[in-house]
Amino acid sequence: MTQEKDVVGMGEDNWLATRFEENRDRLQVVAYRILGSEPEAEDAVQEAWIRLSRSDTGSIDNLGGWLTTVVGRICLDMLRTRRRRPEQPVADQSPAFADDAVPDPELEAVQADSVGLALLVVLETLTPAERLAFVLHDMFAVPYDDIAPILDKSPTAVRQLASRARRRVQGTPEPSGTDAIRQKEIVGAFLAASRSGDFEALLELLDPGVVVRADSAVAARGAAAMGSGARTVAASFAGRAQAAKLTLVDGLAGLVWSQYGRPQVVFVFTIVDGLITAIDLRGDSDYLRDVDLAALES
Numbered sequence: 001m002t003q004e005k006d007v008v009g010m011g012e013d014n015w016l017a018t019r020f021e022e023n024r025d026r027l028q029v030v031a032y033r034i035l036g037s038e039p040e041a042e043d044a045v046q047e048a049w050i051r052l053s054r055s056d057t058g059s060i061d062n063l064g065g066w067l068t069t070v071v072g073r074i075c076l077d078m079l080r081t082r083r084r085r086p087e088q089p090v091a092d093q094s095p096a097f098a099d100d101a102v103p104d105p106e107l108e109a110v111q112a113d114s115v116g117l118a119l120l121v122v123l124e125t126l127t128p129a130e131r132l133a134f135v136l137h138d139m140f141a142v143p144y145d146d147i148a149p150i151l152d153k154s155p156t157a158v159r160q161l162a163s164r165a166r167r168r169v170q171g172t173p174e175p176s177g178t179d180a181i182r183q184k185e186i187v188g189a190f191l192a193a194s195r196s197g198d199f200e201a202l203l204e205l206l207d208p209g210v211v212v213r214a215d216s217a218v219a220a221r222g223a224a225a226m227g228s229g230a231r232t233v234a235a236s237f238a239g240r241a242q243a244a245k246l247t248l249v250d251g252l253a254g255l256v257w258s259q260y261g262r263p264q265v266v267f268v269f270t271i272v273d274g275l276i277t278a279i280d281l282r283g284d285s286d287y288l289r290d291v292d293l294a295a296l297e298s
Contacts, residue, residue: 079128134165217283
């Protein structure tokens with residue numbers, strides 16, 4: 001009986017290994033395009049195999065999608081670790097560009113297909129979150145809804161990250177027109193109304209279906225109770241935000257609450273047709289490390 005179980009187990013392992021190998025080349029390309037380094041890409045794919053072999057595969061409906069998500073998370077961690085180390089030239093990260101590199105036809109094909117040295121240089125200027133969102137969505141057509149859990153962001157925030165990365169890759173300036181100016185006006189008015197406790201002014205700025213979402217770090221402070229609906233949200237913010245500062249959050253107006261000079265909570269606003277439709281409260285340490293903040297007031 002034990003021998004039969006061993007045979008069945010070996011059969012399952014072989015099936016899983018075969019399925020993984022069917023996805024390996026695609027995963028290798030995904031990892032390379034995110035990381036820009038062939039050795040790191042190989043490490044990421046190998047780590048994905050280790051995680052797969054230790055997982056309950058019976059609960060995985062879409063193996064290809066599951067593996068893409070896992071590789072994305074692994075690459076994100078590797079990018080964040082890289083940012084904490086001294087900067088290295090792209091050529092040092094990718095042996096394909098070294099003078100003594102041995103030509104690899106398969107890798108050269110990948111590079112020729114939209115991932116040349118110039119693009120890798122631009123990608124190095126992006127934050128890890130921007131880079132992941134851009135590569136997965138623009139190069140592999142992964143939906144924003146599927147990228148959102150990897151980055152622990154809303155689909156709207158992922159869309160903004162990819163859009164900002166796309167502009168940088170294309171050499172297009174950051175938006176500085178009416179939308180950005182209007183966002184600053186609305187968020188500034190929201191902050192003023194919140195500080196003064198002007199409930200009616202807050203209502204005028206909020207969409208009837210406005211929602212306040214808090215990540216786990218902020219929820220631990222009790223922010224999850226703010227809920228949804230204009231009147232509920234207005235009541236939650238009226239008379240508060242005394243210590244919040246108007247700040248550029250990844251290029252658009254938002255709010256930041258800090259302690260001892262260090263950001264603790266970032267308020268990310270989604271504005272549609274002149275009304276605030278969502279406020280995302282972010283306090284996760286990885287997010288705070290990666291987000292681009294620039295003060296708009298003293």
